[in-house]
Amino acid sequence: MMRFGYFTKGTISRSRPVCQFCWKRFFASDASLENFKAVNEPVLSFLPGSKECTDLEAALKKQADQIVDIPLVVGDEEIRTNDVRYQVAPFDHQKKIAKYYYADEAIIKKAIAVGEKARQSWSRVPFEERAKIFLKAADLVSNEYRWELMATTMLGQAKTIIQAEIDCVAELADFYRFNVQFGSQMFKYKPISPSDVELNRVKYRGTEGFWAAITPFNFTAIGAHLPVAPALLGNVSLWKPSDTSILSNWVAFKLLREAGVPPGVINFLPADGPVFGNTITSSPLLAGINFTGSVKTFKHLWKQVASNLDNYETYPRLIGECGGKNFHFVHPSGNMDAVVNGTIRSAFEYSGQKCSACSRIYVPESKAKEIKERIVEELKKTKLGSPLEADTFLSAVIDDKAFDRIKGYIDYAKSSPSTKIISGGNYDNSKGYFVEPTVIECSNPKDKLMQEEIFGPVLSMYVYPDKEYKKYAALANETSPFGLTGAIYAQDKEALEVLCDMFRDTVGNFYINDKSTGSIVGQQPFGGSRLSGTNDKAGGPYYLMKFVSIQSIKESKSPLKNWIYPYMQ
Numbered sequence: 001m002m003r004f005g006y007f008t009k010g011t012i013s014r015s016r017p018v019c020q021f022c023w024k025r026f027f028a029s030d031a032s033l034e035n036f037k038a039v040n041e042p043v044l045s046f047l048p049g050s051k052e053c054t055d056l057e058a059a060l061k062k063q064a065d066q067i068v069d070i071p072l073v074v075g076d077e078e079i080r081t082n083d084v085r086y087q088v089a090p091f092d093h094q095k096k097i098a099k100y101y102y103a104d105e106a107i108i109k110k111a112i113a114v115g116e117k118a119r120q121s122w123s124r125v126p127f128e129e130r131a132k133i134f135l136k137a138a139d140l141v142s143n144e145y146r147w148e149l150m151a152t153t154m155l156g157q158a159k160t161i162i163q164a165e166i167d168c169v170a171e172l173a174d175f176y177r178f179n180v181q182f183g184s185q186m187f188k189y190k191p192i193s194p195s196d197v198e199l200n201r202v203k204y205r206g207t208e209g210f211w212a213a214i215t216p217f218n219f220t221a222i223g224a225h226l227p228v229a230p231a232l233l234g235n236v237s238l239w240k241p242s243d244t245s246i247l248s249n250w251v252a253f254k255l256l257r258e259a260g261v262p263p264g265v266i267n268f269l270p271a272d273g274p275v276f277g278n279t280i281t282s283s284p285l286l287a288g289i290n291f292t293g294s295v296k297t298f299k300h301l302w303k304q305v306a307s308n309l310d311n312y313e314t315y316p317r318l319i320g321e322c323g324g325k326n327f328h329f330v331h332p333s334g335n336m337d338a339v340v341n342g343t344i345r346s347a348f349e350y351s352g353q354k355c356s357a358c359s360r361i362y363v364p365e366s367k368a369k370e371i372k373e374r375i376v377e378e379l380k381k382t383k384l385g386s387p388l389e390a391d392t393f394l395s396a397v398i399d400d401k402a403f404d405r406i407k408g409y410i411d412y413a414k415s416s417p418s419t420k421i422i423s424g425g426n427y428d429n430s431k432g433y434f435v436e437p438t439v440i441e442c443s444n445p446k447d448k449l450m451q452e453e454i455f456g457p458v459l460s461m462y463v464y465p466d467k468e469y470k471k472y473a474a475l476a477n478e479t480s481p482f483g484l485t486g487a488i489y490a491q492d493k494e495a496l497e498v499l500c501d502m503f504r505d506t507v508g509n510f511y512i513n514d515k516s517t518g519s520i521v522g523q524q525p526f527g528g529s530r531l532s533g534t535n536d537k538a539g540g541p542y543y544l545m546k547f548v549s550i551q552s553i554k555e556s557k558s559p560l561k562n563w564i565y566p567y568m569q
Helices: 023-028 051-064 105-122 127-142 146-157 161-186 228-232 243-259 273-281 295-307 336-352 365-381 400-415 466-479 493-502 543-547
Strands: 068-070 072-074 077-079 084-089 092-101 198-206 210-214 237-240 266-268 286-292 317-321 326-330 358-364 419-423 438-442 458-464 485-489 509-512 548-556
Touching (some): 051 092, 051 146, 105 237, 105 266, 105 273, 127 161, 127 228, 146 243, 228 237, 228 543, 273 295, 286 295, 336 458, 365 419, 400 438
Parallel strands (some): 210 237, 326 485, 358 458
Antiparallel strands (some): 072 077
């Protein structure tokens, strides 16, 4: 039985008021959407006895006592197939929390047809009217749906209170609001009209066809953003949620429909990955794929698109975010408090299941003893347990596949002569998929633990000679094929300049004297290159350009009276 008496221990973050933005008040006023400026959603503190504690506890109790039946949704039709699946709580894998169904090829093709029909009218809806819907959706995230989103994210994805609050409330609301701001700013560009009789303008249309949104388990906000970003610009989406985040994603889908997203604009399609991928990439109407997941899957989809190029009505656009092997590089002049605390948070919050999580750290020899001892001591204070208890720092990893993969890396470290486990190293899947926060020192900077993405609570460490920091910064640059996030810790100004220049091309999100996680919409647009993805920077002003097809229009008020040029006479 789950324990709900978790609000008596500890405090989280700082107390801030609930966001009071209201789409109704905004559009009822004389405010112009052109001047709309988004504000980041406040993060609540969940201090003992607060109203948010009471509201969350009630939502968790209600959610834990049911198995939610989640249909496929195509247009306005709910569909249930014979291919039945269940989502379980990762920290109590005998507990089913949702029943859902897989779409087959025929249903996916039906969704493509329904979406294409919906696109004909949706693409002609003025941007401001579409914006109203998604601002209302943001308001629902902040208010009416806040606790249901949090409860389903905590139960289904094993997120602690603060991790859920930051993800499925703050970041999701931010995506919707800032996308409206960025979208409206897109229209500010006006082409030059050289005279009153020659008028030039541009029209921002959606792309022809449909977008396929293939979403991950680790962020509810990403799941509920990838199909919405194209829709804001007049496109239609097929949303394939991750099996291990079905429940929270379903809540977000219901929220969007309540906000006013018309039937068929976003179709909800849990499905087997290969079946979904084969069906969308073989459709002539594929306009684009908005993807977050593994490198292997993204490469496979890209190859499928390439092999079908002759079949498409337009060239599909591909957006991919595929994870990383993110680093903290510590210079001898770095602030050790920042290094230790930042690394613990970055590497082990949400059990390292963030694509930006610190997975490798380079420490100078002169500071290695202090850093190792302090990290080990601090990790002794962390609690691995149920996300429903407020003093839990990290909980179970997402499923049995993740558990087995992470276990394999830890077992390798236990048997390899070139590695030494200095903290953690234990795991247990008898009740939930629990893996201790683990720190492994590597004597080989090219060890697979320093190169391969683990996506779990495992931090690999390499100790380098102080005077050779440039050599090992260069090595860190080329060690991993990924290029998502990285952080440097240094107080020495010359070293900072050198390291910033050396890591110029290494990552998409770079942190100076701060941890490699925690990007905020509107503050640090997110994405990486190399094998980390296409670096389209969600949460920034450029991302939405991927979803528009611009039409340039010239209107002449003066008829051409002669085809002959004067010099020809």
